[in-house]
Amino acid sequence: MIHFVLLISRQGKVRLTKWYSPYSQKERTKVIRELSGLILTRGPKLCNFVEWRGLRVVYKRYASLYFCMCIDEDDNELEILEIIHHYVEVLDRYFGSVCELDLIYNFHKAYFILDELLIAGELQEPSKRTVTRLVAAQDSLVETAKEQTSSITNIIAQAAK
């Protein structure tokens, strides 16, 4: 299974973290520090797998972002590479040629998309179209709900209560 997913920029800034196994806040910082030291220093044209604490980290660089997933020793590394690619493609569809800024400003959206893709550390939805559709459906749900609440009269009415 996938233990966690990290997105780290080339400068070592964390853009997204998702943990499927229990890690305390302290461990999380440590893990990220260790891994960014390990991964960001690796040159181009090297292999995309790193051994780390008896687990394996599969990473791939897209533009200035490193997508990393940590898996068990006997998981299939190439499959994980495909999942990463899959995720990037879905992001690309959703945002329309995605860039790092999209992920910075819509960090929760990136999460929600990831949640559609993976659950409990396993791939859930191999179809890009379905993922985009599902995310869009939820977005519209959010929008309609927001419209109801966010009209100014509503706010005033609530506050005046």
Added chain:
Amino acid sequence: MSGPSLMDSLFQRTLEDLIKGLRQQLIGEQAFISKALEEIRKEIKSTDLSTKSTALLKLCYLSNLHFHDMSFAAFHALEVLSSPRFPHKKIAYHAISLSFHDSTPVLLLITNHLRKDLTSTNEFEVSLSLQCLSRIANVDLARDLTPEVFTLLSSNKLYVRKRAVAVVLRVFEKYPDSVRVCFKRLVENLENYDPQILSAVVGVFSELACKDPRSYLPLAPEFYKILVDSKSNWISIKVLKIFAKLAPLEPRLANRVVEPICDLMRKTGAKSLLFECVRTVVTSFSEYESAVRLAVEKIREFLVDEDPNLKYLGLHALSIVASKHLWVVSENKEVVIKSLSDPDPNIKIESLRLVMAMVSEHNVAEISKVLVNYALKSDPLFCNEILGSILSTCSRNVYEIIVDFDWYVSLLGEMSRIPHCQMGEEIENQFIDIGLRVKDVRPELVRVARDLLIDPALLGNSFLHRVLSAAAWVSGEYVEFSRNPLEFMEALLQPRTSLLPPSIMAIYIQSAFKVLVFCLHTCFVRGGSTAGVPASASYESFDDLSVENGADSTVAHGQTCTSAPITNESIVNLLKLVELALSPLLGSHDVEVQERARNLLGFVDLIKLEALNSSGQEENDSERKGVEATKIIRLVHDAFSKELGPVSLTAQGKVPVPDGLTLNENLGDLETICGDIELPSSNTFSFGYPSEEKDVSSFSNLQIKEDSGQSNESTSLLAEHRKRHGLYYLPSGKSEVISNDYPPANDPALQGDNNDNASDLVKLTAESLVPKRKPNHSKPRPVVVKLDEVDEKPVAVKQLESRDDSLSGAVRDILFGSEDILPTSSRSNLPNSNRKGKKKQHMITQVESKENVVDDGNSSSRRRKDHSHGKERRHRKKNAEERNETDRKEKESSSNHPRRHKSRQRAEEPLKVPPQTSVIPDFLL
């Protein structure tokens, strides 16, 4: 104070504002964040849920990417969760799965929220709560929500169902009893034709099968069908993982599956699937020659591929094959060796592992030579990687592959001189270990130690200090093999030793002491016949005693005497040198160094008179004094010349605890204090420096004698100490000083035992080596002393966690229960059902008979199969009968395995009276 005002909610900073502000960094990141946190703390108390949820979202952002603690908001997250609005829920679930853990206090309050959402009609809400459950589930949550998850497993919304399937894995892990409820439905989902559901179910099973494959053997036909029919690579990969676990357990299954896997390997274009096939074959189907050949072909394609990923995986696959088919590695030797110079460090390490896998006793010398040369050229990190793997490979199984120890010892010396070498500690251990175990190598060991000690340049390298300490110890302990002990003295006392840390300095001084005593002894006592000291004959016999362990060492004595004659003059110089070198150390801040230096100088003072006067020995007075001094020399020499034997780690355990001694009394608290103190590394035996250990024992004796009044407590402390640091207690000649209220460490029985064991093992190793050894070895392999109890690798009996145990117990339970049902389903689906059904029956019996731990599964299952051969109907009638039989068997075997039986027992208890059906009636009827 109430919540924020209307204005606050109107002008609340949104997440986007927060991110923008952070990026503009007008006031510095830290300041900005703490300001934002302050705002959030205020806003999150708002009664308006929109304000609250926005605050929560911002907090998530800060927690997630800037690692700020958000545990204070746990309750607020729950409040947002109770909102009827979807966006709020979404944010709340996000926050909860991000921040909750098992010890979050409000975890108890979430159960009802989850339950409500799990039964919601909005599929997205259901999905959110499932996702959250998968992340935060603990035992209570898993137990309380099992019914809801169970219902969702057969939901007609695919979207919900596949999520429920994935989450069920976590529920099982946390609360194994839920297996009883959900497992059947999970299995039903295996027959679903929707690829998404199938992918989820297979994923769950591949995780489950990793932990306890045997329980899932009965499902093999379903998996087989999926393997053959599947169009999706994702699913195929997972199914292959399952078969990799199942196949080794059941040879017939392997027989059947190997062909489809090979087909898949030939046909597929996807590298990930191809690699999975290869890996499955090399891990679990290594007996199938043709399959392995095919896999190796594919591996070779990987190895020569441009893509570093494939190359890495190819090497990785090779290292899996290596354990069973070494020829594969040798066939690809060139690629492997070439990869040693790959730009990618990971590939280098992988190929290094492979190279080490090829090492055998015939080629160890060549390979090590190549690698050491390679290490000289490579970067420090990889250099040490190489050295480390050479060291660990060569020392594996008590130096199993080393025949020529002289060579190995000089290799160790060579390795420690490599500039980047940081393996000092390991080399130190091996130097001493070899010294203790292999008698024949000692002369060479001393020579290597001399070369190391004498080089003043090495003292500057702090990584080498450990090696030097070993060399110093060797020089002191085995000084009788040295050509020129005087040289050692000079080396040990050279001025640059001041660079050493005190602990190693102390070893240097101690070794100098030993060497000095040896020199004096050769000069005055042994060489005494020429110097005119009488009664050399008696010394002769004494000498025999002292070197009882090595007949050849007397020969060495002869050599030393002839090659480096020690004259009185040189002794006088030596004593001067000692005084010169050690007097400054008398003021050392380190107690150990100071103490030892003082000891040595005191000894020199005692001896000096004799040394100075021995030239003019006409005077009676001084001669008498001289004789006294010789006595001292003899005494001290005697103390040093007793050989240090290896001590088994378990030796302490053999010492019987005397009556009335409670070892654990009053020490319960100590455990917590000492818990973090590391025990000395254990796979080798211990070595102690004689004086150290003398100190300890004499000190302890003193203590015992002094306060024998409260001896109970002190001896128990002492015993505890011995137990903990058993390593440092050697069976030695000091038993006479040990008072009788404590059993001597070297019980005669124990020693005899050790010797016996050693000689047994010598025989054993000799026997085991004979067939392997090639006749052309010029030198016979020297005897390597082993202590069996210590050196045998601890058998890696991996105890299953109790949770897993009960989980698999429950799974097995269900599978036996569903025995009646499963075959029908497969029969209806499969064309060649007859054979398969039988096979399944067979496998079930196999699983059942597993409780017979005697692993002759084949014979027993065959017998059973005959029994159930042919007509299935008859067989089904017999099911009950068989079950009884199994029960009986389990009872029988229970005496052997109380623990397993216990968990089984628990699982089966409710089933005893009416067979199976009482717990889960609806499934079975």
